[in-house]
Amino acid sequence: MRVSITVNGELATREVEARLLLVHFLREELGLTGTHWGCDTSNCGACVVLYDGEPVKSCTVLAAMADGHEVRTVEDLEREGVLDPVQQGFMECHGLQCGFCTPGMLMSARALLDRDPRPSDHAVREAISGQICRCTGYASIVRSVQWAAEHGQHQQQELA
Amino acid sequence: MQVPAPFEYARATSVDHAIALLERLGDEARVVAGGHSLLPMMKLRLANPEYLVDINDLHDELGYVAVEEREVRIGAMTRHRELLENDELNAVFPIFRDAERVIADVPVRNRGTLGGALCQADPSEDLSSVCTTLDARCVIRGSAGERVVSMDDFHRGPYQTAVGQAEVLTEVRIPVREPGSSAYTKVDRRAGDWAVVAVGAAVWLDGEVIADARVGLAAVGPNTTGIPEISEALRGRRPDEEAWRVAGEIAARSCTPVTDGRGTEDYKRHLADELTRRTLRTAARRVAEQVGR
Numbered sequence: 001m002r003v004s005i006t007v008n009g010e011l012a013t014r015e016v017e018a019r020l021l022l023v024h025f026l027r028e029e030l031g032l033t034g035t036h037w038g039c040d041t042s043n044c045g046a047c048v049v050l051y052d053g054e055p056v057k058s059c060t061v062l063a064a065m066a067d068g069h070e071v072r073t074v075e076d077l078e079r080e081g082v083l084d085p086v087q088q089g090f091m092e093c094h095g096l097q098c099g100f101c102t103p104g105m106l107m108s109a110r111a112l113l114d115r116d117p118r119p120s121d122h123a124v125r126e127a128i129s130g131q132i133c134r135c136t137g138y139a140s141i142v143r144s145v146q147w148a149a150e151h152g153q154h155q156q157q158e159l160a
Numbered sequence: 161m162q163v164p165a166p167f168e169y170a171r172a173t174s175v176d177h178a179i180a181l182l183e184r185l186g187d188e189a190r191v192v193a194g195g196h197s198l199l200p201m202m203k204l205r206l207a208n209p210e211y212l213v214d215i216n217d218l219h220d221e222l223g224y225v226a227v228e229e230r231e232v233r234i235g236a237m238t239r240h241r242e243l244l245e246n247d248e249l250n251a252v253f254p255i256f257r258d259a260e261r262v263i264a265d266v267p268v269r270n271r272g273t274l275g276g277a278l279c280q281a282d283p284s285e286d287l288s289s290v291c292t293t294l295d296a297r298c299v300i301r302g303s304a305g306e307r308v309v310s311m312d313d314f315h316r317g318p319y320q321t322a323v324g325q326a327e328v329l330t331e332v333r334i335p336v337r338e339p340g341s342s343a344y345t346k347v348d349r350r351a352g353d354w355a356v357v358a359v360g361a362a363v364w365l366d367g368e369v370i371a372d373a374r375v376g377l378a379a380v381g382p383n384t385t386g387i388p389e390i391s392e393a394l395r396g397r398r399p400d401e402e403a404w405r406v407a408g409e410i411a412a413r414s415c416t417p418v419t420d421g422r423g424t425e426d427y428k429r430h431l432a433d434e435l436t437r438r439t440l441r442t443a444a445r446r447v448a449e450q451v452g453r
Binding site for chain 1: 164169196200202212214268270271351
């Protein structure tokens with residue numbers, strides 16, 4: 001079947017099997033391997049992308065279901081060579097070690113800050129509660145997101 | 161790599177269209193809403209439908225919460241996140257926010273729906289317990305028209321409901337009785353997990369005494385367990401610790417938990433007792449706060 005999904009602002013049309021999952025559409029059809037494919041059971045959150053602006057686990061959405069919808073992946077965070085504040089925050093505060101969970105963490109963080117620019121630590125923890133990190137113990141991820149909350153506004157103004 | 165078996169995919173543009181598709185495609189067709197129960201089952205080949213009828217486009221038609229004076233009506237495509245965030249709903253039935261805060265996680269709540277949760281009919285699922293607690297009725301539509309069934313009639317057994325092959329659950333209706341309130345408490349092993357035991361409770365007061373009370377348990381039997389004996393024992397009593405003790409005792413002996421990786425039977429009965437007391441206490445406190453205001 002033919003599906004057309006707007007991915008990172010560009011319309012991607014492909015002929016796919018109905019059973020193709022969105023995560024594999026992104027990785028295999030479009031070559032966007034920034035979105036990681038982890039547990040396959042909607043537990044780990046490595047595959048989180050923004051779907052019409054909100055985080056979803058792309059291993060549990062069919063590409064067919066996403067036809068006509070907008071998807072944003074980690075590849076879209078960097079703009080004109082400038083990292084998104086959440087990416088910068090993860091660098092500043094050691095929000096990653098192996099990096100496997102990072103794309104999903106970044107997208108959930110971006111969605112949280114889009115809704116709530118100055119979240120409490122509890123709100124950050126809740127936002128990433130569906131995502132598993134086996135390296136950091138989460139504390140540095142929370143600090144990274146808070147770094148982005150503190151510096152994001154400033155950075156985006158500079159970019160503008 | 162977990163991949164569903166091949167199937168054909170169709171999108172419904174209205175409830176009537178979904179019903180027509182289900183009638184035409186027959187026994188091997190399944191409705192998919194949020195997909196967070198069905199797709200994992202299809203990946204594990206526990207479900208192998210030949211056709212999927214996607215009803216996500218019906219969110220405009222079936223995604224609503226209508227709070228009316230005597231009844232709250234919730235569309236079946238209302239997503240978990242929408243239930244969590246709806247202040248008007250949670251002012252009347254705070255049990256929804258209690259439960260939604262501990263159902264899975266943000267990305268899952270962005271997709272999963274009320275109707276999908278009820279139709280999956282997992283004995284550990286939280287919203288079935290919430291709807292049982294609130295004495296909800298389910299509106300089921302087919303080509304012959306609509307019928308309205310109680311939660312008791314809706315639940316036929318684990319993973320089985322009253323919804324026929326060519327029917328769609330469209331709405332949940334919950335009676336509003338004042339003054340009353342509700343609460344939900346869940347014990348899970350880690351954030352976002354299924355319940356070890358979860359308890360929903362609703363209390364309605366008439367002056368100094370309990371006019372009615374309902375308790376719905378999750379994860380302690382083949383079905384979401386409503387316990388009429390608790391309602392009978394509490395009606396006419398004062399809302400005090402003795403009442404909650406009696407209710408907890410009934411809950412512990414009326415449920416049928418099994419020992420599994422989440423805990424022993426004894427532990428789960430202990431939880432059923434303790435959580436029943438706590439949840440009734442919270443619901444009664446909320447009514448008192450309401451009346452006090």
